[in-house]
Amino acid sequence: MAMTPEYLRTAAEVIGAASTLRDAATLWRARDPATRVVVVDAMDMRDETPALLLGKRRVYLGTSNGHCWSVTQQPEEATALILTQED
Secondary structure: OOOOHHHHHHHHHHHHHOOOHHHHHHHHHHHOOOOEEEEOOHHHHOOOOOOEEEOOEEEEEEEEOOOOEEEEOOOOOOOEEEEEEOO
């Protein structure tokens, strides 16, 4: 399933409103079990461009060729949300 603008708006609402980043991941996993959601340290994503900026939280789009993961700016390619939060 491609991540549409509506999908990303809804994800931003849920992820941005959650009390913690881990809660955000749990809420989105429950809402959309087909999308992989991972939480990583913000430092690990320092050279990447986020798809969504939500205050101190950042959401990156991930894609996989079945073996390797990469960050994409193309929502239609994305199969994962990568979440970070600045301290």
